[in-house]
Amino acid sequence: MKYILLIYQAEDAGPTPGSPEFGPFMEGYFGLNQELTNDGAMIAGEGLQDGETATTVTVRNGKTTTVDGPFAETKEMLGGFYFIDCDNLDQAIAYAAKIPSAQFGSIEIRPIMDYGQ
Amino acid sequence: MQDALTSALSHWPQNGVPKNPENWLFQVAKRKAIDRLRRVATQHAKAPDVTYQLQMQEAMKDDIDIRENQSVPDERLSLIFTCCHPALPAPAHTALTLKTVCGLSTAQIASAFLISETAMAQRIVRAKNKIKKAGIPFTLPDPSLWPERWKSVLAVVYLIFNEGYSALHSKNKDVDLCEEAIRLGRILARLLPKEPEATGLLALMLLSHARRPARQAESDIFIALKEQDRTLWDKNKIKEGQALLIKALTQGKPGPYQIQAAICAVHCQAENFEKTDWSEITALYERLYAYEPSPVVLLNASVALSYFQSPKAGLASLSLIAQNTSMQSYQPYHAARADMLLRNGQIKLAKQAYRKALTLTVDEAGRNFLKVMLKNISE
Incomplete structure (x- = not known):
């Protein structure tokens, strides 16, 4: 089954680049990337630029409106994602628990819609 | 009995590191064994001592025979873990467990939880949809997820038991949730020997x-x-x-x-x-509070203390949770406080507390009890 793991966190949470905690934090991500690749589970995984770089577009009655900022103004923002393929939700949960940001943010697991069914 | 308790307590490690649950994946059993237990459980309330023992032994022996003679892995445990999966909403845990593991009908479960059959059916359908769409597996959890999972399974069983325990006075004789919970408890105790x-x-x-x-x-x-x-x-x-x-x-x-x-x-x-032995009970509640520092545990500890030391000591302990908003609307808090006040000779305050408890009591038998208490004080 395919799942997307959405990484939400407050932008001021977690170690900042240059701090002593930052190295191990990033290594956690590298380790997980490697594990997902080795398991054949990795489809894609990326980190996103800050929320203030976000742009939101809506089209109503054929009229396009473009505004600055993310869709939802919440403290916790989408900061990155993994797109994975594994056997079941428990495996996805186990991977999600290994995402370093899970220790201060939260990971939302969503199964991908299967249009074949 | 008590000596065994005290000695076990004093030898308990302060922070026992759980050993590896290496041996939990081994059981084999069949529906037949559950049915045997089901029959025994319903009979044993009336059965004399010896008959009870024999029946229990026979039921266990039957189960062991099946376990030894077949190589089919026991699917009940996987089933319970799937029903109690933390990715499902809590009300679905009890409903799914009662439906799939205990074999109750949707109508029976609905009446036990005092909700409409339609609402219960929807709850079950939604949960089954999530199991399918989100890919909740029908397996035992991975060891890394084990500590979280078995605790939640036990919590679901205890919830079913408590639902039955508090619904004691309702007129629902169709389903006995306490008996169902005990039946599940027997399965879990046997399948989780570690x-x-x-x-x-x-x-x-x-x-x-x-x-x-x-x-x-x-x-x-x-x-x-x-x-x-x-x-x-x-x-x-x-x-x-x-x-x-x-x-x-x-x-x-x-x-x-x-x-x-x-x-x-x-x-x-x-x-x-x-x-x-209130000193033992007070000590045990202290021990429990270390695991579960909740106002409810403190309430029970205060009751024990009120008998071990004095109603005054109990009331002093209760005052620690008096400001807790959940306690203010918790019937047992007011009933316990009323009892302590009465024993401490504070009649007027005791009456007030009993009246408060009465406003929070929904079941008829509980209301009758409190009315009699109030009447006795007034006389």
Whole structure:
């Protein structure tokens, strides 16, 4: 089954680049990337630029409106994602628990819609 | 019994590191065995002591025979873990477990939880959809997820038991949730031999359930522990519960269920209310509070303290949670406080507390009990 793991966190949470905690934090991500690749589970995984770089577009009655900022103004923002393929939700949960940001943010697991069914 | 408890308690490690649950994936059994247990469980309330023992042994033997003779892995445990998966909403845990593991009908579950059959059917359908769409597996959890999972499975079973326990006075005779929970507890205790909390939970349920015949007189009034006719307590269940508790405690991995079972065991041990070993019970509640520092545990600890030391000491302990908003609308808090105030000679305040408790009581037997208490004070 395919799942997307959405990484939400407050932008001021977690170690900042240059701090002593930052190295191990990033290594956690590298380790997980490697594990997902080795398991054949990795489809894609990326980190996103800050929320203030976000742009939101809506089209109503054929009229396009473009505004600055993310869709939802919440403290916790989408900061990155993994797109994975594994056997079941428990495996996805186990991977999600290994995402370093899970220790201060939260990971939302969503199964991908299967249009074949 | 009590010596065993005290010695087990003093040898408990302060922070026991759980050993690897390496041996939980091994059981084999069949529907037949559950059915046997089901029959035994419904019969044993009336059966004399020896018959009870024989029936239990036979039921166990049957189960062991099946386990030894077949190589089919036991699917019940996987089923329970799937039903209690944390990715499902909590109300679905109990509903799915009762439906798929206990084999109750949607109508039976709905009536036990006092909601409409349609609403219960929707709840079950939604949960089944999520299992399918989100890919919740029908397997035992990975060892990395194990500690979170088995605790939540035990919590679901205890929730079912408590639902049955508090619904005691309702007129629903169709489904006995306490019996269903005990049946599940038996399965878990056997399938999780390395987790003494599973055995502890079964002991706790048996020891609580043993007192049921004495909790309500024919006239539909709740009878407090103090006033219960202890000859009505089910001695077979008490014996079985005590034996299970000792078995659990000797594994040296204590937990909240074992401690609560120990508290029940001390109560069951006392010939009458006056002979209750309140020092032991107070100590056990302190122990429990270390695991579960909740206002409800503190409330129970305060009651124990009020009998061990004095109503005044109990009231002082209660004052620690007086400001807690959840306690203000919690019936047992006001009922316990009323009892302590009365014993402390503060009649006026006791009346107020009983009245407050009465406004928070929904079941008829509980209301009748409080009305009698109020009437007695006024006279």
